[in-house]
Structure formats: structure tokens, C-alpha cells
Amino acid sequence: MIRRGAQMSLSLAAIAFAAVSGLAEAGGITISTAAGDKIITLEALKERYERPDAIPFPKNNPYTEEKEKLGKKLFFDPRLSRSQIVSCATCHNPSLGWSDGLPKGVGHGMEPLERRSPPVLNLAWALSLMWDGRAHSLEQQALMPITAPQEMNMTMDDVVDRLRMVPGYRELFSEAFGETDSINAKNIVAALATYERTLVSHKAPFDLWVEGDEDAISAEAKRGFVTFNTKARCSACHAGWRFTDDSFHNIGLETDDVGRGKFTPPSVAIMKYAFKTPSLRDLRMQGPYMHDGSMADLDEVLEHYVKGGRKSPNLSPEMRPVKLSKTEQSDLIAFLETLRGPSVKPQLPDLP
Ligand code: HEC
Ligand code: HEC
Structure with a gap:
């Protein structure tokens, strides 16, 4: 990924920098990995932290602009909650780093949850979700807060019924899923997950x-x-x-x-x-x-x-x-x- 021309100046920088940090021994840096200690150059170490070029989307829920647009509306829509005041963004607020700034999340009934709301960034790459890893995909995860009594306290049937009453949503769902009657639980979480995958750190x-x-x-x-x-x-x-x-x-x-x-x-x-x-x-x-x-x-x-x-x-x-x-x-x-x-x-x- 690093351009050839840049490679030379990087290695020179590595030497200069190693001298600054007092880690010049044998021109390498001893790093600790889960597999044990390893000696590598600063340049090689930096390469381990290079950002990927593209967001991965799963085969069973490929990216489309229409799904992203719909998912974004759903993410910010409090009508997904029983009280109609809690949206995903209540606890994953972009102004608070996609979290809520609180020690523990607060949802339906204003009772604090058991855990802190994590930011929803860079999750397209995550291998498991939730602090305990109990969700395996963003699609599966999205069902959890909607139906959790302390979070949005809904049933998927009630969410579907509610969204079906909104002409704008009927249109957005058929644009995204190309069917006339496409407001259902599977498509709701597919759209939410697609939008979430686009949330990547700048x-x-x-x-x-x-x-x-x-x-x-x-x-x-x-x-x-x-x-x-x-x-x-x-x-x-x-x-x-x-x-x-x-x-x-x-x-x-x-x-x-x-x-x-x-x-x-x-x-x-x-x-x-x-x-x-x-x-x-x-x-x-x-x-x-x-x-x-x-x-x-x-x-x-x-x-x-x-x-x-x-x-x-x-x-x-x-x-x-x-x-x-x-x-x-x-x-x-x-x-x-x-x-x-x-x-x-x-x-x-x-x-x-
Ligand atoms: C053994 C693995 C491990 C090591 C080593 C480790 N961390 Fe962590 N770190 C974690 C885990 C797991 C958590 C979350 C723990 C929890 O909430 O129970 C965490 C939490 C954190 C947090 C809080 C992040 C947040 O969003 O709440 C920071 C900051 C952090 N680590 C920085 C560091 C720094 C700096 C070092 C080196 C001095 C370090 N960690 C070493 C595994 C590790
Ligand atoms: C009441 C606050 C609250 C609401 C509302 C809420 N969340 Fe969360 N979210 C949390 C908390 C707390 C966790 C961590 C739960 C755990 O690990 O047990 C979490 C975890 C997540 C995670 C896993 C992140 C990771 O790093 O593993 C995702 C993704 C997520 N929420 C998306 C959503 C979506 C999508 C919605 C709306 C459908 C939503 N959340 C609504 C509080 C909330």
C-alpha cells in the first residue's frame, strides 16, 4: 500500500525516530503480540495499522444506496420505540462519538442499562458484537435493542405495523427492496445494518x-x-x-x-x-x-x-x-x- 518512493523516506525516518525513542538496538523494535514477542522495523509496525480501502458488505446483504438511505432514517427514528422517544441515536449519538457519554445507557423507562453504550463505528469489520459477543452480525444485533424492554421495548410486529402506516416508508422500502409489500422485520434490520456499515472513522x-x-x-x-x-x-x-x-x-x-x-x-x-x-x-x-x-x-x-x-x-x-x-x-x-x-x-x- 505504501508508495515505493515513500518507502525510502520511511525507513530513514524509522532510523531517526528509533534514535529519538531510544529503541535503536539492532535497528528493530520488540513488539508484543498474542503469539509472543517479535522484532520488527518501525515501518513494518506502521503497516500493521494501515486502514483498509473499502468497506466489506456481506453477500446476503449487499450494499445499495437505497438501503443506506432507508437505514439512516430508521436509525434516527424514535417511532421504532414503544414510547416514540427513543431512537438508536439516543444511545449512539453522532455528537457524542456515536455513544451517549453516560457510564451506562438509558432507554425505555429511564432505567440505566447494565452496560455502557459502545460507539457504532467501524463495525463492518467486527467479528462479534456486544461487550460479550452475543451477536454475530449487525442484522441479528439490530433486533436486540428494538425488542429489549429496557431499550426500545417494542415487538417487531408492532414496528412493522407502525411503519406500514407511514406512506413515506412504504415508498422507501419498495425503493430499497423492490417489492410492493416489503416492510418486514428482515428488511428493517437489513437496512439498519447497511447504514451502520457505512459508519467508518474519518x-x-x-x-x-x-x-x-x-x-x-x-x-x-x-x-x-x-x-x-x-x-x-x-x-x-x-x-x-x-x-x-x-x-x-x-x-x-x-x-x-x-x-x-x-x-x-x-x-x-x-x-x-x-x-x-x-x-x-x-x-x-x-x-x-x-x-x-x-x-x-x-x-x-x-x-x-x-x-x-x-x-x-x-x-x-x-x-x-x-x-x-x-x-x-x-x-x-x-x-x-x-x-x-x-x-x-x-x-x-x-x-x-
Ligand atoms: C489483555 C488485553 C488488553 C491489554 C493488554 C490492554 N487492553 Fe485496554 N482493554 C481491553 C479490554 C478487554 C477492555 C474492556 C474491558 C472491560 O470493559 O471490561 C479494554 C479497555 C480499554 C480502554 C477503555 C476503552 C473504552 O472505550 O472504554 C482503554 C482506553 C484501553 N483499554 C487502553 C489500553 C492501553 C493504553 C493499554 C496498554 C497500557 C491497554 N489498553 C492494554 C483489553 C486490553
Ligand atoms: C437505551 C440505549 C440504547 C439504544 C436505544 C440502542 N442501543 Fe445499541 N447498545 C446499547 C448498549 C448498552 C450496548 C451494549 C450492550 C451489551 O454489550 O450488552 C449497545 C450495543 C450496540 C451494538 C454493538 C456494538 C459493538 O461494538 O459490539 C450495536 C451495533 C448497536 N448497539 C446498535 C444499535 C441499533 C441499530 C439501535 C437501534 C435499533 C440501538 N443500538 C439502540 C445501548 C443502546
């Missing part, structure tokens, strides 16, 4: 640096990137351009929620209290963080990783205490900030 300063623009991020952030991949071992779990391995880990938080453990045999101790590794792209710098919104800021998060999490037979073997100086910690935060792209808010749709 290019962040970090991406420009990966593409070869040395001035795109600060020296602190560059040091933070190396620390992230080496000493701090963050990349053992927050790997690849989405900064997640799509896997589940118990990072040693105090919690009664068994997370992934609900779906794995009790013998798999490390899946008890394990949650899906969240992406770190477009991370809200002011928190709250974690599946339960229990951490208020990034200093608290880093302090947790320095201590290595609460010891238990369920703790991930990738979690171990690591001494990080104040500078290393502020470098890491400077790096995380470079993963934030411009906050381009979508134009809100006119509802039919």
Missing part, C-alpha cells in the same frame, strides 16, 4: 503519519505509539487499524458481570468476566470508559494497566504490572489523541 492524524506525513503527529505521540506496542504491551489486545483483536479478555476490573463467561464453558476460566476489546479509534478523551463506565478518565485507565488489574484465576495472562513513567503515560495519551479524526457529523435525515 482519517485521523495517526493515519496521515502511517501514510508517510512525518509532521502529522508530535514526537510525544510517536514515542507513545512505540510504548503502546512495546513496553506497555497494549497491542497484545488493541491490535490492527481498529485497535481491537475482536477477542475477549478479563482485564481485572471489579465487576459482577460475567460477560463472555455466559457463553463459554465454566472450565474456560479466563472468559469469566471477560469483555470484548474496545476499539481505541475516536476514543472520547473525557470518558467514561469500560463496559460498565466505571473509569472516569484516561489517567485512571493507565493507572489500572500499570498495576496490572485485580489478581484472580480469571485474569488474562496478557495482563501484568508494567512500570510506566509519567512521561511514558503522557506519551501514550498523546498517541491516543492522534487516533481521533475530525468529528464530521452526519446531516440528520428528514423522517417520512
Whole structure:
């Protein structure tokens, strides 16, 4: 993906940078991966974080503009909820980084949910959904909030009946699905999922640096990137351009929620209290963080990783205490900030 001409200047930059970061030993960087330690060049390390060029859509729900347009209206439409005041965007609000800024989501009946609302970005690539991975596709996932009593508290039959009453929706569904009577549960979730797949992080300063623009991020952030991949071992779990391995880990938080453990045999101790590794792209710098919104800021998060999490037979073997100086910690935060792209808010749709 990197242009040939750029390759040379990248390797020179790598040498200069390795000298800056004090990691020049043998011209390589020792990174930690789930499969063990490995020595690679800075250039090769950056390549691991290159963004893909195109969004993948599944064969059984291919992209069309009409489905995206319909899905966007459904996503922002509170009529999908019993009370007609809760839409998907209530908890996945583009102005709040596609989440809600709350420690735990609040839906029908204003009761807090059990977990934090994750942002709905870059999910076209996700291998499993929900903090515990209980949904396997965006189509399957979309049924859950609509029918959950504490979220939108509807039945799919009631949603279908309601949308059938709206002439504008009858038109949009037949444009998207080419039939006269195409308002049904399957097509509702197909359209929602298509729209969600188009929600992709905008290019962040970090991406420009990966593409070869040395001035795109600060020296602190560059040091933070190396620390992230080496000493701090963050990349053992927050790997690849989405900064997640799509896997589940118990990072040693105090919690009664068994997370992934609900779906794995009790013998798999490390899946008890394990949650899906969240992406770190477009991370809200002011928190709250974690599946339960229990951490208020990034200093608290880093302090947790320095201590290595609460010891238990369920703790991930990738979690171990690591001494990080104040500078290393502020470098890491400077790096995380470079993963934030411009906050381009979508134009809100006119509802039919
Ligand atoms: C009341 C708040 C609320 C509403 C309304 C809501 N969600 Fe969510 N959403 C959540 C919470 C909380 C989770 C995490 C649940 C869990 O992991 O157990 C979540 C998880 C998700 C995920 C999984 C993300 C990931 O990274 O795994 C997707 C996708 C999603 N919601 C889409 C939707 C769509 C589509 C709608 C509308 C049909 C919707 N949500 C409505 C709160 C909400
Ligand atoms: C063992 C795998 C693992 C390692 C190593 C790891 N993380 Fe995490 N990280 C996770 C998981 C899993 C969560 C979510 C945990 C939860 O909510 O229960 C998480 C949550 C976070 C969050 C909160 C994100 C959010 O949206 O709430 C941040 C920030 C974060 N990690 C940064 C880091 C940094 C920085 C490092 C290195 C110092 C690191 N992580 C090391 C797996 C890991």
C-alpha cells in the first residue's frame, strides 16, 4: 500500500525516530503480540495499522444506496420505540462519538442499562458484537435493542405495523427492496445494518503519519505509539487499524458481570468476566470508559494497566504490572489523541 518512493523516506525516518525513542538496538523494535514477542522495523509496525480501502458488505446483504438511505432514517427514528422517544441515536449519538457519554445507557423507562453504550463505528469489520459477543452480525444485533424492554421495548410486529402506516416508508422500502409489500422485520434490520456499515472513522492524524506525513503527529505521540506496542504491551489486545483483536479478555476490573463467561464453558476460566476489546479509534478523551463506565478518565485507565488489574484465576495472562513513567503515560495519551479524526457529523435525515 505504501508508495515505493515513500518507502525510502520511511525507513530513514524509522532510523531517526528509533534514535529519538531510544529503541535503536539492532535497528528493530520488540513488539508484543498474542503469539509472543517479535522484532520488527518501525515501518513494518506502521503497516500493521494501515486502514483498509473499502468497506466489506456481506453477500446476503449487499450494499445499495437505497438501503443506506432507508437505514439512516430508521436509525434516527424514535417511532421504532414503544414510547416514540427513543431512537438508536439516543444511545449512539453522532455528537457524542456515536455513544451517549453516560457510564451506562438509558432507554425505555429511564432505567440505566447494565452496560455502557459502545460507539457504532467501524463495525463492518467486527467479528462479534456486544461487550460479550452475543451477536454475530449487525442484522441479528439490530433486533436486540428494538425488542429489549429496557431499550426500545417494542415487538417487531408492532414496528412493522407502525411503519406500514407511514406512506413515506412504504415508498422507501419498495425503493430499497423492490417489492410492493416489503416492510418486514428482515428488511428493517437489513437496512439498519447497511447504514451502520457505512459508519467508518474519518482519517485521523495517526493515519496521515502511517501514510508517510512525518509532521502529522508530535514526537510525544510517536514515542507513545512505540510504548503502546512495546513496553506497555497494549497491542497484545488493541491490535490492527481498529485497535481491537475482536477477542475477549478479563482485564481485572471489579465487576459482577460475567460477560463472555455466559457463553463459554465454566472450565474456560479466563472468559469469566471477560469483555470484548474496545476499539481505541475516536476514543472520547473525557470518558467514561469500560463496559460498565466505571473509569472516569484516561489517567485512571493507565493507572489500572500499570498495576496490572485485580489478581484472580480469571485474569488474562496478557495482563501484568508494567512500570510506566509519567512521561511514558503522557506519551501514550498523546498517541491516543492522534487516533481521533475530525468529528464530521452526519446531516440528520428528514423522517417520512
Ligand atoms: C437505551 C440505549 C440504547 C439504544 C436505544 C440502542 N442501543 Fe445499541 N447498545 C446499547 C448498549 C448498552 C450496548 C451494549 C450492550 C451489551 O454489550 O450488552 C449497545 C450495543 C450496540 C451494538 C454493538 C456494538 C459493538 O461494538 O459490539 C450495536 C451495533 C448497536 N448497539 C446498535 C444499535 C441499533 C441499530 C439501535 C437501534 C435499533 C440501538 N443500538 C439502540 C445501548 C443502546
Ligand atoms: C489483555 C488485553 C488488553 C491489554 C493488554 C490492554 N487492553 Fe485496554 N482493554 C481491553 C479490554 C478487554 C477492555 C474492556 C474491558 C472491560 O470493559 O471490561 C479494554 C479497555 C480499554 C480502554 C477503555 C476503552 C473504552 O472505550 O472504554 C482503554 C482506553 C484501553 N483499554 C487502553 C489500553 C492501553 C493504553 C493499554 C496498554 C497500557 C491497554 N489498553 C492494554 C483489553 C486490553
